[in-house]
Amino acid sequence: MASKKISMAVIKRLPRYHRYLNYLLELGIKRVSSKELSTRMGITASQIRQDLNCFGGFGQQGYGYNVESLYTEIGNILGINKTFNCIIIGAGNMGQALANYGNFEKRGFSIIAVFDVNTSIIGKKIKDLEIRDLNDIDDFVLENKVDIAMLCVPYRETAGLADRVAKLGVKGLWNFSPMDLKIPYDVIVENVHLSDSLMVLGYKLNDKFSRE
Amino acid sequence: MASKKISMAVIKRLPRYHRYLNYLLELGIKRVSSKELSTRMGITASQIRQDLNCFGGFGQQGYGYNVESLYTEIGNILGINKTFNCIIIGAGNMGQALANYGNFEKRGFSIIAVFDVNTSIIGKKIKDLEIRDLNDIDDFVLENKVDIAMLCVPYRETAGLADRVAKLGVKGLWNFSPMDLKIPYDVIVENVHLSDSLMVLGYKLNDKFSRE
Missing domain, CATH: 3.40.50.720 (NAD(P)-binding Rossmann-like Domain)
Structure with a gap:
């Protein structure tokens, strides 16, 4: 799939996802569904799926998202690994x-x-x-x-x-x-x-x- | 005209209008067109007209907005006059x-x-x-x-x-x-x-x- 430009509206929400995923990692949680993320973050599950699909962060049916890889991927998009x-x-x-x-x-x-x-x-x-x-x-x-x-x-x-x-x-x-x-x-x-x-x-x- | 509920998206922009109008007042500017506001604020003129129309802050054709009354009105909506x-x-x-x-x-x-x-x-x-x-x-x-x-x-x-x-x-x-x-x-x-x-x-x- 060709990488597409991520909209600024999505970019602005990414630091928040990043914070929550970091929090889940600290709790030792390895996977999370869009529904659980939705409850924690107060964003609708459909918004979450839409946001994360924008950069190919697809959850798997019946499994949800892998917390660590999603965290890493969002960090990369945000340029966290740069100084x-x-x-x-x-x-x-x-x-x-x-x-x-x-x-x-x-x-x-x-x-x-x-x-x-x-x-x-x-x-x-x-x-x-x-x-x-x-x-x-x-x-x-x-x-x-x-x-x-x-x-x-x-x-x-x-x-x-x-x-x-x-x-x-x-x-x-x-x-x-x-x-x-x-x-x-x-x-x-x-x-x-x-x-x-x-x-x-x-x-x-x-x-x-x-x-x- | 019946007063209608102002959307939270508009509310979130009101403090910014309020700051700019305050600035214009300090400069002694008495009226401003949506186009001038647009240039200063970096928001499109049509967005400005749409936002301000939401609460009845209508500009007059060929005159623009009265800075002071718009400033006061936005302040009232935001509850500035309360402590x-x-x-x-x-x-x-x-x-x-x-x-x-x-x-x-x-x-x-x-x-x-x-x-x-x-x-x-x-x-x-x-x-x-x-x-x-x-x-x-x-x-x-x-x-x-x-x-x-x-x-x-x-x-x-x-x-x-x-x-x-x-x-x-x-x-x-x-x-x-x-x-x-x-x-x-x-x-x-x-x-x-x-x-x-x-x-x-x-x-x-x-x-x-x-x-x-």
């Missing part, structure tokens, strides 16, 4: 939270440097990484292979910094500032808007419990 | 990042307490909030109106704590642990999975620049 070198720009709370978050490393995202402008924290360490002076970022990016910049700086400074690292050749930007980034370079941007998720939670609370 | 009392459970980096994030307050999410188990930080302050002993959480929730618990504790402890506060009557859970929460109470859960977003970024980088 991305990442830098964090902005060592405030969010930057520090990301630097301390062990799960990224396990998924192939290696944080190799943290930058800030605040002289009172430059030189201090987060885990084994010294916080560097933002003035040195250009040299650092030119001397090291940097795949992803995680932008954790105030909103007003985000676009300028995104522009700066993109010009230096960084191809991936993970943006935590409240405004979606658009920059005139050939880069991939993923925006994380925590407030949006909280506002949806607020909406659902209002809608369901009609608090007045 | 939600929130507590943060877990004062690690993510909990501290949330406690320090000023934008939530502006959107009606008031953080009224932070809890942790770590005796070396209990009693310390984050902004004007003292970190409280997690042992006191039951009394606090019973004595105060708590709408939302923000769960920033390690994965293994999340389900138990979610269960504990849900039993006490907290109706909204904002979960930052890597596993989706399912608990047998009548609560609303929004999960934030930062790794998922990063994995999608990694996939797109591989796909576009085919790094090998």
Whole structure:
């Protein structure tokens, strides 16, 4: 069967499958039906079959999916077996939270440097990484292979910094500032808007419990 | 026209419209066409018209949308004018990042307490909030109106704590642990999975620049 392009909608659900399959592996579960996955994940079984069929992850009638091979296959599609070198720009709370978050490393995202402008924290360490002076970022990016910049700086400074690292050749930007980034370079941007998720939670609370 | 139920897909896009309209207001822009919004937001103009028509936010031919009234209307739908009392459970980096994030307050999410188990930080302050002993959480929730618990504790402890506060009557859970929460109470859960977003970024980088 010719491999076909997997839609972005499916791709966006793959990390979730990957997490669940990892969890099943940890529990020692070797096979799972689409129905069991459906119950655990809160996605319909037909959606699951459709998603997994997209990349040839066919379950067998009466057997279900082999947890380990499905886990490996999804990991391969997501590029888990590759390593991305990442830098964090902005060592405030969010930057520090990301630097301390062990799960990224396990998924192939290696944080190799943290930058800030605040002289009172430059030189201090987060885990084994010294916080560097933002003035040195250009040299650092030119001397090291940097795949992803995680932008954790105030909103007003985000676009300028995104522009700066993109010009230096960084191809991936993970943006935590409240405004979606658009920059005139050939880069991939993923925006994380925590407030949006909280506002949806607020909406659902209002809608369901009609608090007045 | 009878008001109709707005679909969750539209609701999920509303915070983004709200952010953009706020930005336009700050720039002193009074009206905007769906085409201009489309260019700024990277959503098609027809999608924008369709989304905004859902709740009667009709633009006028040749005039566009009144920025301020659209902003207000979307805010009303999202319940921005209401206040939600929130507590943060877990004062690690993510909990501290949330406690320090000023934008939530502006959107009606008031953080009224932070809890942790770590005796070396209990009693310390984050902004004007003292970190409280997690042992006191039951009394606090019973004595105060708590709408939302923000769960920033390690994965293994999340389900138990979610269960504990849900039993006490907290109706909204904002979960930052890597596993989706399912608990047998009548609560609303929004999960934030930062790794998922990063994995999608990694996939797109591989796909576009085919790094090998």
